[in-house]
Amino acid sequence: MTIFYGGDYNPEQWPEATWHEDVTLMQEAGVNLVSVAIFAWSKLEPEPGRFDFGWLDRLLDLLHEHGIGVCLATATAAPPPWLAHQHPESLPVTATGVRLGVGSRQQYSPSSPAYKEAAARLVRAIAERYKGHPALKLWHVNNEYGCHVYESFDEDSAAAFRAWLRARYGTLEALNAAWGTAFWSQLYHHWEEITPPRAAPTFLNPTQQLDWRRFCSDALLALYKMERDILREVTPEVPITTNFIGVHKPIDAWRWAEALDLVANDAYPDPSDPEAPIHAAFASDVMRSLKGGAPWLLMEQAPNQVQWRPRNALKAPGVMRLWSLQALARGARGVMFFQWRQSKAGAEKFHSGMVPHGGTETRTWHEVKALGQELKGLGELLESTLRSDVAVVLDWDTWWALELDAKPSDGVRYLETLYAPYAELWRRNIGVTFVRPDADLSPYKLVVAPNLYLVTDEAAANLESYVRGGGVLVMGFFSGIVDEHDQVRLGGYPAPFRQLLGLRVEEFDALPAGARLSVRLPAGDVSAETWADVIHLEGAEALGTFGAGFYAGGPAVTRHRFGRGVSFYIGTRLAAEGLAWVLAEACREAGVAPVLETPPGVEAVARTRGGARYLALFNHSDETVTVALPERFTALGSGALQEGTLELAARDAVFLRARSATHAQEPAERERSPV
Structure with missing residues (x-):
C-alpha cells in the first residue's frame, strides 16, 4: 500500500502558470494526494445557481496527468458573500443576540434553511460534474466543523432545537421531569416556550444546557450527513470524510465517526510546549480509536509554524518529520499538510506551506521533499495494527x-x-x-x-x-x-x-x-x-x-x-x-508491561502484521540517546541490521522490523481502511 502524502492545495489563489510549476514540484516531493476546493465556493458559484467549473476541470486534469490524486472538497465551509447579502438570516447569532458578519469563514448558522439549500445545490453540482473523474480518490466534506461556529441562537436554531427535543422526549411532561423545571418556576406548558440557552440573568438550567450541547453536535452532524448522502447517491464508490480539529469539545466524535468512511484529523501541537509530542500522540490515539483501530488520515499539520497563536514558534529541524512519523506509527493512513503553497494574501499568509514564501531554497522545502521520499519505503506499515492492553x-x-x-x-x-x-x-x-x-x-x-x-x-x-x-x-x-x-x-x-x-x-x-x-x-x-x-x-x-x-x-x-x-x-x-x-x-x-524501557523522552510504539512485528522509536529530546534493543531488527528503508543497542540522534525516528518475525497475512478481524 502507498502512504498518502500531500496537503491542501488552493490554486484559486494563484495564476494558472503557477499550477504547472506546482505539479512538477509535487512530483519532486513525492506528493500523491492533494485536497482541492476547500474554500472555493465563491469562485465555483459566483452568483446563485451559476457555476464556473472550467478552472477546476483544467486543474483536476493537470493533477491526474502528473499522477496526483485529488481529495475533492465540497467547498461549503466558507459561504460566498452573496449568501449573507441575500439571506442575512443565514448568519450565526451569539448567545447575547449579536449577528456575526462576513469577511471571515464559517459564517453560517448550522440550522439555516437558506444555507442548507445553497450547500446542497453546490454539492450536487460538484458531484455530478466530477463523478468518474480519474483523479477523484476521496471526498472532503466542508472543513473543520465547529472550529469557529458550533452554535447559533437564531430563530431557525430555536425551532430546530425544539424539534430535536420533541424527538428526544416525546412529551413536555418527560422534558420537564428530565430538566427538573420545578426548580425556579421553569415548568413548560407549550413547546414554543422553550428557547436555546441564551444569555440570562444568572445560572441557566443545566440540563437545558447539556441538551443544547447534544443538539449542536447533532445539528452539525446533520449538515455533514446531508452532503454525504448526496455524494453517496452520485458517487457510491468514492469514500467520504471530513476533518476533525483534534479532540474538540463541541463535536461528539464517537457519534460522528459512525458516519465517516475515514476519520481525518488536523493536528497542530505547539512546538514551544515541552509536552507537544504527548499531546500529538494523545490526539492520534483518539483518532485511531474512533473506528475501532481503523487507519485514519492526518489531513492537516503545519510544515513549520502557524499564524494563529499569540507567539508562533518554528518547528526545529527534524521536528516536522518526527511528528509526521509519530502519527504514522499511531495509525495514520497518510501524512498531509496545510497547505501546499504558502499564501501571499489573507489571514493565513504567515501560516507555513510545503512551498514557503522563500521557495525551494529553504529548510522547510528540503525537509518536505526528504519526508516524501522516505514515506515511499514505509508502506508495509499500513498493513500492520497497533493493539493495547x-x-x-x-x-x-x-x-x-x-x-x-x-x-x-x-x-x-x-x-x-x-x-x-x-x-x-x-x-x-x-x-x-x-x-x-x-x-x-x-x-x-x-x-x-x-x-x-x-x-x-x-x-x-x-x-x-x-x-x-x-x-x-x-x-x-x-x-x-x-x-x-x-x-x-x-x-x-x-x-x-x-x-x-x-x-x-x-x-x-x-x-x-x-x-x-x-x-x-x-x-x-x-x-x-x-x-x-x-x-x-x-x-x-x-x-x-x-x-x-x-x-x-x-x-x-x-x-x-x-x-x-x-x-x-x-x-x-x-x-x-x-x-x-x-x-x-x-x-x-x-499485568501490563511497557513496549520497551527507554531513556526519558524516547517514545516506543509496537505494531504487528500477522507474524511480523514492528518497533518504532522516536527521540523527542535534544540529545543523542542509546536504546537497548530486545532482539535483532532490520531498519525499514535502509535495510540495516540493528541489534544490541541503537544510537538515536536528537529529534530522530526509526522504524524497525523484527528479524525473527514472519510475514504472515494480516489478521482477518482487522478493520481495513476504505481508501
Whole structure:
C-alpha cells in the first residue's frame, strides 16, 4: 500500500502558470494526494445557481496527468458573500443576540434553511460534474466543523432545537421531569416556550444546557450527513470524510465517526510546549480509536509554524518529520499538510506551506521533499495494527456536563483530567486505546476512567461487570455523580460505584487556586491540588492518606478487590509523581508491561502484521540517546541490521522490523481502511 502524502492545495489563489510549476514540484516531493476546493465556493458559484467549473476541470486534469490524486472538497465551509447579502438570516447569532458578519469563514448558522439549500445545490453540482473523474480518490466534506461556529441562537436554531427535543422526549411532561423545571418556576406548558440557552440573568438550567450541547453536535452532524448522502447517491464508490480539529469539545466524535468512511484529523501541537509530542500522540490515539483501530488520515499539520497563536514558534529541524512519523506509527493512513503553497494574501499568509514564501531554497522545502521520499519505503506499515492492553474512557456527555457552571470547583477541566493519566502511560511506553463507557471492555487488562461525572445505568453496569469478571479499573474523583439528565444520583456519592469501589464519599472539598495538599503514599509523600474527597471505607483499603486538612489521615487513594478484579480510586488531583505511582500499581496488578524501557523522552510504539512485528522509536529530546534493543531488527528503508543497542540522534525516528518475525497475512478481524 502507498502512504498518502500531500496537503491542501488552493490554486484559486494563484495564476494558472503557477499550477504547472506546482505539479512538477509535487512530483519532486513525492506528493500523491492533494485536497482541492476547500474554500472555493465563491469562485465555483459566483452568483446563485451559476457555476464556473472550467478552472477546476483544467486543474483536476493537470493533477491526474502528473499522477496526483485529488481529495475533492465540497467547498461549503466558507459561504460566498452573496449568501449573507441575500439571506442575512443565514448568519450565526451569539448567545447575547449579536449577528456575526462576513469577511471571515464559517459564517453560517448550522440550522439555516437558506444555507442548507445553497450547500446542497453546490454539492450536487460538484458531484455530478466530477463523478468518474480519474483523479477523484476521496471526498472532503466542508472543513473543520465547529472550529469557529458550533452554535447559533437564531430563530431557525430555536425551532430546530425544539424539534430535536420533541424527538428526544416525546412529551413536555418527560422534558420537564428530565430538566427538573420545578426548580425556579421553569415548568413548560407549550413547546414554543422553550428557547436555546441564551444569555440570562444568572445560572441557566443545566440540563437545558447539556441538551443544547447534544443538539449542536447533532445539528452539525446533520449538515455533514446531508452532503454525504448526496455524494453517496452520485458517487457510491468514492469514500467520504471530513476533518476533525483534534479532540474538540463541541463535536461528539464517537457519534460522528459512525458516519465517516475515514476519520481525518488536523493536528497542530505547539512546538514551544515541552509536552507537544504527548499531546500529538494523545490526539492520534483518539483518532485511531474512533473506528475501532481503523487507519485514519492526518489531513492537516503545519510544515513549520502557524499564524494563529499569540507567539508562533518554528518547528526545529527534524521536528516536522518526527511528528509526521509519530502519527504514522499511531495509525495514520497518510501524512498531509496545510497547505501546499504558502499564501501571499489573507489571514493565513504567515501560516507555513510545503512551498514557503522563500521557495525551494529553504529548510522547510528540503525537509518536505526528504519526508516524501522516505514515506515511499514505509508502506508495509499500513498493513500492520497497533493493539493495547489499556483503555481510557472518553465521554462527551461527561465533558459537557462536567464543565457547566455551578459546580463545586471550576478548576476541574475534563480534557486536563483525561490527559494526565494518558501522559504518564505515554512516558512509560504503554499503549492506550480510547473507549466509550458502554464499550466492550473485555479486550483490556486495565481500564482508566479519569472522570465519569455523568454516567448512565448501562455504563455503570458495564464497568462493574468488567471488574467483577477480572478486570482492573482506575477511577478518578467526582465520578458517578449524575445520570444522563445531569440529575444527582442519590444514595451517597458515588452511588452507582459504591460497591465497585468499596467506599462512600461523604463530601468533597474544593481547594483554592494554588493551594496544595500532601498525600502519603508507600513511595513517599506527594502533592495534590484542586480537590479532596472525604472518604469512608466500605471494604476498600487505603493506599494513600491525606496529610493535611480536617480530613488528614483519611483515605486519598484506595484499592478494592471486587469479584475477580480490582478497582483503584483517586480522591484528589495527584501531582505527576503520585499519579505515576498509582498507575504503576494498577499496571502491576493487571499485568501490563511497557513496549520497551527507554531513556526519558524516547517514545516506543509496537505494531504487528500477522507474524511480523514492528518497533518504532522516536527521540523527542535534544540529545543523542542509546536504546537497548530486545532482539535483532532490520531498519525499514535502509535495510540495516540493528541489534544490541541503537544510537538515536536528537529529534530522530526509526522504524524497525523484527528479524525473527514472519510475514504472515494480516489478521482477518482487522478493520481495513476504505481508501
